[in-house]
Amino acid sequence: MKYTTKHDRVWNFSAGPANLPLSVLEKVQSDLLNYGGSGMSVMEMSHRCKSFDAILENAESRLRKILNISDDYAVLFLQGGASMQFAMAPMNLYREGHPMEAIHTGYWTQKAIQEMKTIGEVKVVASADAEQGFRKLPEVNESMFNPDASFVHICSNNTIAGTQWQSFPKVGKAPLVADMSSDILSRRLNIEEFGLIYAGAQKNIGPAGMAIVIIRKDLAEQANKSLPTYFQYASHIEGGSRFHTPPTFAIYVAGLVFDWIDELGGLEAMEKLNQEKANLLYGALEESSLFYSTVEKTDRSLMNVVFRAEGNNEALEAKLISEATAAGLTDLKGHRSVGGLRASIYNAMPIEGVQALVEFLREFEKKNH
C-alpha cells in the first residue's frame, strides 16, 4: 500500500522545512519562467520594480489582514530565520540594568537564552522539567515577572518536546517576545499581547531563508543607535523591508501562502482545521496499545505530535519509520536530540494526510501487536 498522491507526492511530516500548499506550488511552477507577463521569473526581478512592489505590498497587507495587525506594529520580512532573531532581539531590546527574562521550555528556548547571554543579563523565571523531556509547560503568573525587565522571552510552540502554550502567559509590563516559528498563522492570535513576534518561515509561511518580524514600533525606536545599522529593526522599518535586497522569492511564496489562508477563511478556519487534524491523530494514539503521546494532555501541540512506541522500543520505532517511508509517509523521525517519533502537521498538511497516517498506524499495530 502506498499513500502517494497527485504528482506522486508523499505525505511529508517534516518538522521544517515542511510541506507547502499544493495549489501554491502549482502557481509558483506555472509562473516560474515568466511572472504575470513581466517576461521574467520572480527570482530575476529587481526588488525595486513595479511587479515586486506589488508582491511585497500584497504580502504585507495580506499578513496584516489575517493577523489583524494595527499600525502600532511594523511587519518586516528579514533574512536569517529565528536563529538570527535570537541575537537581534536582545541587541535591540536589552537595556542595561534591566535583565532580560525567559521561560525555558526546551531546546529552542535554550538556544535563545544562550544568545541573550552574549548581550546582557538573563533571568530564567520558570522552566519546564528537562529530566522529563520538557513534556509539560511550567505554571507561571504575573507576579513572577519583573515589570522593569527589558523583555520576557517565550517560545509559543516547542517542536521537539511537542508542547504549545494554549494561552499566553501574562507577564505584566515588560514586553513579551515570542518565537512563533512553528505555530504562527495556525490559530487566532491577539498581537497586542506582544512587543515582538518573530518566526522563521519554513513551517507555516514559505521557503527557508526568511523570518517574519512583527514589532511594536516604539520598541524598535528605543534601540541603541550605535549598533551596526543592519542589526537595527529601525533600519528595516525605515526601508520598508528593503533596507537592502530582501529575500524576494521567499516573500513571493509567503504572499501566496497568505492568500491561501485568507481564501480558506483566515485564522479561524485554520485553527478549526488544525484542531480536527490534531484530535484525529492524538485520538488514534490514545486508542493505540503500541504508541503513546509523550506530552501532558493540557499542553499538547497542534503542530508537532510527538509520540513513542510503548516501552520506548527503538527497534519498533525504526521499523515504523522505515515502513511508513516506503508507504509514502515521510519524516516521522523525532528530533535527533531526543529520538522517538514525531508527525508535524502544519497548516499545509491536509486532513487526508493525517487520515492516511492514522490508517497506517492502525495497520501497523495489527501486524506488530
Added chain:
Amino acid sequence: MKYTTKHDRVWNFSAGPANLPLSVLEKVQSDLLNYGGSGMSVMEMSHRCKSFDAILENAESRLRKILNISDDYAVLFLQGGASMQFAMAPMNLYREGHPMEAIHTGYWTQKAIQEMKTIGEVKVVASADAEQGFRKLPEVNESMFNPDASFVHICSNNTIAGTQWQSFPKVGKAPLVADMSSDILSRRLNIEEFGLIYAGAQKNIGPAGMAIVIIRKDLAEQANKSLPTYFQYASHIEGGSRFHTPPTFAIYVAGLVFDWIDELGGLEAMEKLNQEKANLLYGALEESSLFYSTVEKTDRSLMNVVFRAEGNNEALEAKLISEATAAGLTDLKGHRSVGGLRASIYNAMPIEGVQALVEFLREFEKKNH
C-alpha cells in the same frame, strides 16, 4: 520591433536581482512539485534529509572546483546578503588596536565603511573621486597599507559607478577582504590573494536572500568568542552551513548555476564570454555619437556598463528607457542615486541579449540624431 525570446521572456538588464540561465530555471520548474523522485519540492525538504545532503554537497564541491578553493578556506552559504557581511566581517576580524583599512570606490564601499565604523577604527587608505562620480579607481601600492591592519576592505566591482578592479591591489600582510557581490564567478580568480570573500547571491549566483562566504579558516578561528554565536563565522563552519536552517532553495538554485558554469567550461570560458559581451557593448558606445561610457577606459566593468546620453540629456535617456522597455529590453535605468543608464550583463545574459541591445541602440540613434 520586440526582442522578447523563448517563453515571451525579455532581455533583462537589471543590476540585481538579475537574470538566471534559462536552462537552470527550466530545471527548477520541471522539478518544482517533486524533486528527483523525493515526492516533495526542494522548498519542502528537511535540511537534514538525504536529498538535501546531496544538494548542499554538490553546491559546495562544485563551487570549490570552479574557483579552485583549497582546504585552507571554508565555503559558507549564509543568509543576509552582502549587507549583513558589511557588519559580520568587522565583527569577526577587527582586532582592538589594529585599525581596519578600506579603499573607497563608491556607494557600496561607503556602506561597508559605515558598518565597519560601528565596530572599530577605520582608515580610508585611498579613495576614488566622488566629485567625478567614482569613474576611475584610485592608484594604490603596497606601501600605503599598514601590515598590522585588522584587514583591508575592497569592492571588486562597483555596480553603480561601473568600475572593476582588473587586478587586485597588493596590500601586504593584512588580510584582503573583498565584496565580490557583482562579479564573483565572472572571471578567473586566485582565492589565495584573499582572507575573506563574500558575495550576495542575486547577480551571478542565484536568488536573493543568500551570501556566499569564502574565508581562510585561521581568520575565522581568531574571532572573538563572546560574539553572539550566530554572528561567528566559526559557528557556521562548524555546522557546515547548517548551524541553523539554511536557505535551502537558494542553495539548490545556486548549485544548478554552478553546474551550468562548470559545464560551459568554468571561469575561463565565462571570462571569455563576458569579455566578448562587454567589448561589443563598449564598442557600440565608442562608435555612438548619442551615448558615451562614463567610465575611465582602464577601469571599465565587464558586468555593469554605465553610460549616458551626450550632454547628459535626461529627456533622451528617459525616452530610451521607455522605448527599450516596450521593445523587451528592460531595466536600463541607472541606479537611483546617480541616474543615467546602465546595462548589467552578468554571466547569465547571453551574447544574443547584448546583440539585441546594440541593435536597438543603433536604431534609436538613427531615429533621434
